[in-house]
Amino acid sequence: MRGVALTELTEDYVEALGTAAARVLGGGTWLIGRDTRESGPALQAALGRGLELGGGKPVDCGVLPTPALAHRSATTQSPAAMITASHNPYTDNGVKIFAGGGLKLSDEVERQIEQQLETELVARSAPPSSASSQSPVSGGDRDTDAAAAEYVEHLAAMFPPGVLHGLRVVLDCANGAMSIVAPEAVRALGAEVTVINAAPNGTNINAACGATDPAGLSVAVLAEGADAGLAFDGDGDRVIAIDNTGSVVDGDRLIALGALQLRSEGALTDNAVVVTVMSNLGFHHAMRDAGIDVITTAVGDRYVLEALDAGGYAIGGEQSGHVIYRHVATTGDGLLAGLKLLQRLQATGSTLAELAGGVMTTYPQVLVNVSVAKRHPGIADELADEIAAVQHELGDDGRVLLRPSGTEPLVRVMVEAASDEHAHVLAAQLADVVRGRYG
Numbered sequence: 001m002r003g004v005a006l007t008e009l010t011e012d013y014v015e016a017l018g019t020a021a022a023r024v025l026g027g028g029t030w031l032i033g034r035d036t037r038e039s040g041p042a043l044q045a046a047l048g049r050g051l052e053l054g055g056g057k058p059v060d061c062g063v064l065p066t067p068a069l070a071h072r073s074a075t076t077q078s079p080a081a082m083i084t085a086s087h088n089p090y091t092d093n094g095v096k097i098f099a100g101g102g103l104k105l106s107d108e109v110e111r112q113i114e115q116q117l118e119t120e121l122v123a124r125s126a127p128p129s130s131a132s133s134q135s136p137v138s139g140g141d142r143d144t145d146a147a148a149a150e151y152v153e154h155l156a157a158m159f160p161p162g163v164l165h166g167l168r169v170v171l172d173c174a175n176g177a178m179s180i181v182a183p184e185a186v187r188a189l190g191a192e193v194t195v196i197n198a199a200p201n202g203t204n205i206n207a208a209c210g211a212t213d214p215a216g217l218s219v220a221v222l223a224e225g226a227d228a229g230l231a232f233d234g235d236g237d238r239v240i241a242i243d244n245t246g247s248v249v250d251g252d253r254l255i256a257l258g259a260l261q262l263r264s265e266g267a268l269t270d271n272a273v274v275v276t277v278m279s280n281l282g283f284h285h286a287m288r289d290a291g292i293d294v295i296t297t298a299v300g301d302r303y304v305l306e307a308l309d310a311g312g313y314a315i316g317g318e319q320s321g322h323v324i325y326r327h328v329a330t331t332g333d334g335l336l337a338g339l340k341l342l343q344r345l346q347a348t349g350s351t352l353a354e355l356a357g358g359v360m361t362t363y364p365q366v367l368v369n370v371s372v373a374k375r376h377p378g379i380a381d382e383l384a385d386e387i388a389a390v391q392h393e394l395g396d397d398g399r400v401l402l403r404p405s406g407t408e409p410l411v412r413v414m415v416e417a418a419s420d421e422h423a424h425v426l427a428a429q430l431a432d433v434v435r436g437r438y439g
Helices: 013-026 040-053 067-077 106-127 144-155 182-189 216-222 251-264 281-290 299-311 334-348 352-359 384-397 420-438
Strands: 002-006 028-032 056-065 079-081 092-099 166-174 191-197 228-232 237-242 272-277 291-297 315-317 323-325 366-370 399-404 410-416
Touching: 013 056, 013 092, 013 106, 028 040, 040 056, 040 079, 040 092, 056 144, 067 079, 067 092, 067 144, 067 191, 067 334, 092 182, 144 182, 144 334, 166 182, 166 216, 182 191, 182 228, 182 334, 191 216, 216 237, 228 291, 228 334, 237 251, 237 334, 251 272, 251 281, 251 315, 251 323, 251 334, 251 352, 272 299, 281 291, 281 323, 291 299, 299 315, 299 323, 323 334, 334 352, 366 420, 384 399, 384 410, 384 420, 410 420
Parallel strands: 028 056, 028 079, 166 191, 166 228, 272 291, 272 315
Antiparallel strands: 002 092, 079 092, 228 237, 315 323, 366 410, 399 410
């Protein structure tokens, strides 16, 4: 759940959510982490009060990356909740809930929590008790250091000691939850580290920095003469890399390199990788040429995770930088993905520009958002002939994807082609069809 902090996503609403979650997922210990937004402490306290009302025993883990909280949940088998709006600006906040074991919730469990939440909100709207201040609860215990330290130790233990010795790395921590743990982990493995955007003040999270805006990291990598840069988002579950020439290495390339690395280690289960429909056509061609099967899901890291678990696969993710190494993690982990990239870089002796540039060719991709009068979940089927005509024109050198937004009256038209000009022409052509019929 995500919204404008303390206005849309109020303390009373979050408290009710905590009660609903505890009633559905059960009492006992509940772990709560947060990113660095100024609204985080108030919402974390509200969630803790709600969990106690529902029979839970909340433990405040303090500022912590989402993958660190998921790891703690996995090792303790306790359910957990992360107060974060991920890559959104500081004015937003949200709640991510994990089942015991650090796993994202199924659709059925989400529905149960939503139904229980409605019940809680109705009860709170009735007199005489609707104010959270009347809750006779404390908000839970505190354990603000152990989870972060355990996470750093856990990651460092995955790699040979000193594996990154000799590498110069710049980290952009997005003034978020990775600000302390990421530099500690990378230094622990031997790299020389320069850190930027690691001074959170409650309002600067993701502000012109991090995975959503790596321009500053590119400048820093060039200024430092670094081998690589890693940019995280606010809660640390995704990463974008910068190579030694200052160029962006996106999630598609990180996943492709990760799949090849796992295969070289004999750990690429069933010789397959999982990505969403938004992954670039160049990724699909690269994996085909490497003899690696690609499983494609709907947009969203939860769908990637479901496919990974269904097939027992080792790696998957999204173009935006969510990368899931499923055999060692239960969710996207930007720091783990970054460390795996640096390990491969060190092992090959290549520059990151050579490594990332050689793994795949990125096809020009054009995305057009078309406003429509109302949502049309079945629009791709309704326009099947028009989509097929564009795909026929593209042949094997392009791809077309038309999908409705899950939350807005928008249709997203995406076209990839061998040239940027061709992609723009065809995207505009298909957008006009959508606009004319549904606008």
